[in-house]
């Protein structure tokens with residue numbers, strides 16, 4: 373687990389949107405590329421925007437993989453003759469796509485697709501892409517404990533702490549996963565948000581907490597959040613198929629999860645955006 377601290381200056385009342393972004397599955401023919409590009413542009417055009425990626429940004433399924441089906445490949449972003457250098461093409465693709473917003477990224481983690489690829493092919497496409505974008509400091513293979521410290525010009529500070537991992541769980545209902553995460557967050561003292569990808573649901577659930585201030589004279593109420601970070605792999609496609617369709621899965625959420633952070637001298641407040 374990496375422990376990462378980032379710092380931001382704030383003025384009272386200012387909002388800092390935080391985008392939790394995962395499971396792009398680029399190179400899959402069913403990747404909702406236009407929605408993905410629109411979400412990237414939302415990050416680019418939103419004041420104070422910050423984001424973290426939680427893996428499976430690239431499909432990483434090549435002809436030597438039992439899951440490979442040429443009908444599932446997005447041949448508009450890779451030529452057949454380049455399948456032998458998929459790592460290089462995946463790195464290049466991510467750099468071109470993500471470079472416009474990389475200065476707003478706070479942390480990244482691997483997903484199961486890219487991790488399996490990296491292990492089998494003795495490479496690290498995520499680290500290579502981040503190095504190419506000048507931000508290898510963002511890289512993490514596994515979990516990240518991300519602390520965002522806000523301070524104003526009177527040196528009042530507050531913080532938001534997130535536990536980020538690609539996740540390993542899927543379920544029929546997103547409520548099942550969110551309930552599991554609300555149980556899991558109880559093991560993590562001081563964590564405000566626990567976020568997981570992999571399942572391709574987006575959504576949040578929150579639970580109240582009672583805490584106290586540094587002087588131990590004042591009680592403080594706050595909410596902690598469980599978040600599922602969405603994805604971009606469409607279940608069904610006209611005149612095509614996908615492994616989700618082959619497995620008779622139900623349609624899934626397309627997009628990312630948005631949180632709004634309002635730092636204050638009295639502590640940070642979080643709100644989840646529902647879509």
Ligand SMILES: [Fe+2]
Nearest residue numbers: 428483484570
């Ligand atoms: Fe995944």
